[in-house]
Amino acid sequence: MARLILNQLGKDFGTGRAVVSGFSLDVREGGFLALLGPSGCGKTTVLRMIAGFETPTDGSVHLGERLLADAAQSLPPEKRNMAMVFQSYALWPHMSVADNVGYPLKVRGISGETYRTKVRDALGIVRLAEYAERRPADLSGGQRQRVALARCLVTSPDVVLLDEPLANLDRHLKQEMEETFRDFHQRSGATMIYVTHDQSEAMALATDVAVMSEGRLLQVASPAEIYARPEGRVVGGLIGRGAIVTLPRIAGNCRAFDRPVLEPLFAGAVAGTASGDRMDVLVRPEDVMVSGENTAAGEGIAAAVESVLFEGERYALKLTLADGQALRAYSRFPVRTGDSLRLSVRAAWRL
Structure with missing residues (x-):
């Protein structure tokens, strides 16, 4: 051979x-x-x-x-x-x-x-x-x-x-x-x-x-x-069921981000207060943690449920953030289209 x-x-x-x-x-x-x-x-x-x-x-x-x-x-x-x-x-x-x-x-x-x-x-x-x-x-x-x-x-x-x-x-x-x-x-x-x-x-x-x-x-x-x-938007979009969002750019070569870093980035982007250079970030649905409407006011990122697909063992959600960007998530519990949720992102990868 x-x-x-x-x-x-x-x-x-x-x-x-x-x-x-x-x-x-x-x-x-x-x-x-x-x-x-x-x-x-x-x-x-x-x-x-x-x-x-x-x-x-x-x-x-x-x-x-x-x-x-x-x-x-x-x-x-x-x-x-x-x-x-x-x-x-x-x-x-x-x-x-x-x-x-x-x-x-x-x-x-x-x-x-x-x-x-x-x-x-x-x-x-x-x-x-x-x-x-x-x-x-x-x-x-x-x-x-x-x-x-x-x-x-x-x-x-x-x-x-x-x-x-x-x-x-x-x-x-x-x-x-x-x-x-x-x-x-x-x-x-x-x-x-x-x-x-x-x-x-x-x-x-x-x-x-x-x-x-x-x-x-x-x-x-x-x-x-x-x-x-994945390298770049094309591979990131082809592999898996993740969503690519645009966030304020972070200086340096780090590409893997965790929740403490991501929270202020998402908060600034969604609120429209972020300015300057931007970066593309891939977020996988398994890294999006969904909370219910009873979450304390202001805690987490606000999102609306755009669509729900029942997959047997879980619900696959497409979510829309306040700035119009989309995320995907999974839920073990029934969710309805149009519901308002709070979520957090525990990990992401810069493309």
Whole structure:
């Protein structure tokens, strides 16, 4: 296995506007990278350049010491020792599960006991050994996805590429398949790159998350790091359900603020008495503490409830401050739209 290196990748389809631009990334060997971003940001184009289905307009793709592609040349997909899982599964309906999984081996001329052993081992890893003789039509959506994973694994690829493979599954099946993907990664040891626009998938699955917007890479970090310390408004807005508010700027390099620092900043901003430079601050809903109407007069920050969404175990609130800025919060108790509340903010992150 070798490290995958993307060096200043760019792709222009001749429209005059680059779909991907200046994209540089080292994918750690054996890691699970989620490529996260909104639809149309270029993440699938990056995946297709890695796979060999698209040739870069600029930059290069390397696997260890091997040059896979640059603007002048591109190694064909079948010579890259990579495997790809598509959103549509791409299984042959007339073949059995075992034949679908073993097809890449047949293409490579592998047969006999070696063929049967590899197919059996691959099906064992995704826990489908007893379904070997069934047809895809006899399987559930999650089982078909596992067949596609086994077909990837059977050739011992250096890199497994996954293009929104859970997009067609319902919520409960998604959670089940997330467990399958994590197990698959641990058992196979392959480097995996997972394209998704769903941040919950990225956070649940990946060892590293790379956030894209408008063809550019904005930040790469572990899920916990990128959630707690996003860089800039775009990443802060894409990751999590936080709100970005503008407060009076504090001098210095400190970026993590706690309640004693935040209270006077919010008080000044909401009252309209603050002046001078401003800063953007990300506030997560779990860091907004909501109090009822019985809170002592003047205590906490006044807010009005703009909307309420019941999520089963809690209520998700959208709150409007006196100056029109919005915050999000959670409450364990019923709250009505239009209610007046008092709140405090215990932590925030400067973008």
